[in-house]
Structures are given as structure tokens and as C-alpha cells.
């Protein structure tokens with residue numbers, strides 16, 4: 001049994017964990033994390049254990065306020081030295097459901113510590129708050145007082161995306177269950193990319209939590225994270241150690257990100273040139289072939305071009321002439337995907353497709369799309385297009401889907 005009152009009386013310790021920006025190569029601020037010692041045994045008590053013991057003893061509000069006071073006192077000298085640093089503070093969600101939530105206590109505590117409310121980020125675990133109306137009152141009143149609002153542990157537990165319009169967060173913190181291993185997990189990276197679109201579209205910053213390795217930091221950056229926190233940069237440390245030299249890790253990441261970006265751009269240019277050359281070769285092969293013989297010729301060509309999933313031709317108005325010819329290696333009819341994805345038939349209107357619109361608008365004779373899910377096969381692919389003249393005078397647009405190896 002933890003002597004919670006004794007712990008609160010003797011004061012709660014806090015550790016600070018740095019939060020960094022790779023883009024600006026700077027320290028953004030700290031998250032304050034409660035650290036308490038059992039006075040009877042001298043053992044460290046994990047904060048989650050501490051908070052559930054306090055809840056059982058009906059001392060949650062007292063503990064929450066004690067943690068906050070320690071955090072603000074420890075942050076005060078940093079704030080005086082550098083008024084742009086942020087302090088991220090956890091808010092016990094049960095507190096938000098209590099009537100004391102809107103009492104102005106936080107604003108008073110912040111002012112008493114000589115800190116501006118704009119330097120404080122209130123972290124809320126949205127899925128744990130029961131009363132949405134109370135959460136709205138809590139966030140709106142604190143926002144009006146100048147505080148910043150963050151959603152904590154996004155992607156963990158219940159993903160209550162419907163709470164986002166309610167909270168209108170300034171910062172979204174992605175849980176480490178998503179960022180962990182992101183460099184190896186295609187789906188995790190895609191989730192972070194999607195959250196990045198959500199964050200950008202709503203004017204929020206995206207923070208990747210629990211970043212433990214250089215690879216995961218780079219992958220999170222590439223997926224669009226703005227801010228970073230995790231053991232790779234720094235473990236939580238006593239406040240007087242919190243400005244130690246973690247910026248060397250930031251430098252390592254930015255060098256690696258630049259190197260990889262250059263590699264991607266070079267690779268993109270090379271593959272665009274390669275796609276164009278491949279299509280030019282095919283166009284030359286089929287320019288003089290009568291339409292009835294085209295499918296066989298295209299099938300034959302597909303066997304010689306690994307990675308190309310399917311090929312089809314459009315007339316100048318974007319209407320498909322002839323069937324889509326698929327490689328034998330593409331996900332075919334009869335597969336699990338065949339009802340979701342199937343190749344377009346002759347006569348299909350493609351004039352709304354991005355590649356067609358781009359070629360028309362930019363008056364270019366070729367285009368390579370960004371990777372997307374092919375409606376023909378369900379694979380992630382890029383479509384390469386090339387318009388070319390035919391022996392009978394009618395120009396055609398050659399379209400080929402190339403599988404992306406992600």
C-alpha cells in the first residue's frame with residue numbers, strides 16, 4: 001500500500017524529457033514527468049502506479065496539483081533564460097471530469113511561477129475523458145487563457161478521431177506504439193503520413209513520441225513529423241541535466257534526412273527517365289501495328305518488362321481504346337481482390353485521371369504519377385503515360401502501371 005499522502009506532503013519530483021525540432025535543429029521544450037519515491041521502501045514509483053494509487057485514495061486532485069507545482073517550479077529558471085521554450089504537462093483525464101477543472105487553478109499556478117500561459121502545453125489523453133462536454137469547457141477555457149492544447153497518445157487505445165473537432169488540438173502527439181519500428185513498418189509510416197495530412201489541414205503540429213532509434217527518427221521525419229521526443233534524443237532526466245547535448249542527435253538526423261532526400265530525388269529523376277525510355281520503346285514497336293493485333297503485342301511486351309503490371313491505350317479525348325492488358329504476374333481475375341479491383345474495359349473514360357489532366361493542362365507529351373493504388377490490380381503503382389503518333393494518323397496515349405517496390 002503506497003503512502004500517498006506522505007508522498008504528496010514530501011513533494012513530488014519531476015524529470016524533464018526534451019522535445020526537439022529537427023527542421024529548425026532546436027530544443028522546443030520539455031515534457032514534465034512525475035517521479036516519486038516510496039518513503040517507506042526508497043523505491044521509485046512509476047507514475048502510472050502513483051496515479052492509480054492516488055485515484056483509489058481519492059487524492060487525485062492533490063497529486064495532480066503537486067506534480068504541476070513541481071514542474072512549474074523546475075521550469076521557471078529555463079523560462080527566464082529562454083522565453084520561447086514550451087513546457088508540456090500531462091493532465092490526469094479524471095481531473096477534467098471533476099468540477100474543479102475550470103477553477104482557474106492552473107492559470108494562477110502558472111502566473112505564480114512567473115511563466116506565461118502561452119509557454120504551457122496541456123496534454124490530454126482524449127480517449128480517457130468520459131464527459132465530452134466537460135472536456136470542451138476545459139479546453140476552450142484554457143485556450144482562451146493562452147494555453148496550448150495537445151492530444152496525447154494518439155493512435156493508442158480507442159482512436160476517437162471524433163474528439164479532434166472537440167479538442168481542436170495545437171499539437172498531436174503520436175503514441176510510441178505507432179512510431180516504434182516505423183522505419184520497418186509500411187502501415188505505421190502510412191498512418192503517420194495520414195495523421196500529418198490531418199494535422200496540416202487543421203493547423204496542428206505533429207509530434208512523434210517514443211522515438212528510440214535513428215532509423216525511426218528519420219522515417220518519422222520523412223512521414224511528416226514536426227517535433228520529436230524519445231530515448232534516441234534523450235531519456236527523461238532531472239531538470240538540471242535537461243539541456244545536455246542532445247542536439248548532436250538532431251544533427252545526425254538532419255544529415256541523414258538530407259542524404260536520403262537527395263537519393264530519392266535522384267532516384268525519381270532516373271526512374272522517370274527510365275519509364276519514358278521504356279514507353280518510347282513500346283510506342284515505336286506498336287506504332288505500325290493494326291488495332292486488332294495490339295493486345296497480343298502488348299502481352300508479349302509485358303513479359304519482357306518486369307515490374308510493369310498492365311498497359312492500355314487512350315485516344316486523344318482520354319477514352320480507352322481496346323482492353324487493359326495485364327501481366328501474368330499481376331493480381332489476376334479470381335484472386336481475393338478481383339471484386340475490388342479490375343482492369344478497365346475498352347471505352348472507359350479516363351479524362352478525369354490526374355495524368356490525363358496534367359498532360360492536357362501542361363501540354364506535355366509524357367507524365368509519371370505519384371504512387372497510388374491501381375484500380376486495375378490493387379497494387380501500389382505509378383502510371384507512366386506517353387502520347388505518340390500512329391501510322392494511321394491518329395495519335396494515342398500509352399499508359400503503363402509500374403509496381404512500386406515499397
Ligand code: C2E
Pocket residue numbers: 017032033034046047048051064067068090091092093152153176209210211212229230231232236
Ligand atoms: P506519457 O504521457 O505517454 O509519457 C511518456 C512516457 O514515455 C514516459 O514514461 C517516458 O519516460 C516514456 N518514454 C519517453 N520516450 C520513450 C522512448 O523512446 N521509449 C520508451 N519505451 N518510452 C519512452 P513515464 O515517465 O513512466 O510516464 C508514464 C505515464 O505516466 C505518462 O505517459 C503519463 O501518462 C503519466 N504521467 C507521468 N507524469 C505525469 C504527471 O505529472 N501527471 C500526470 N497526470 N500523468 C503523468
Ligand code: CA
Pocket residue numbers: 031090123152
Ligand atoms: Ca504525455
Ligand code: CA
Pocket residue numbers: 152153173175209
Ligand atoms: Ca504520450
